[in-house]
Amino acid sequence: MAATSRDIRPIIKLRSTAGTGVTYVTKKNRRNNTDRMVLRKYDPVIRQHVDFREER
Template sequence: MARTEARPVIKLRSTAGTGCTYVTRKNRRNDPDRMVLRTYDPIARRHVDFREER
């Protein structure tokens, strides 16, 4: 059974430049723009913005 492309897997990369990434899914219909989440970066040991990379 094929997965639908309405909820693709995306990679979120830290803006602190540490190279840390998170992997999540998003609904492309509700969020067509690039996703930005403020999440904990364990390498920088603080909360930073994580931006979607394509």
């Protein structure tokens, strides 16, 4: 089954707020999380945990 643009669990990119250009790729449930996702994850460039924000 092919993923459509209105898929319930779309693939999203999380980009580092530290400006290093590091990204994580994950899925989110569009029904439960309608806002942009923000996760605190590890940035290997600066070797710290920083906020990663959803990029559209």
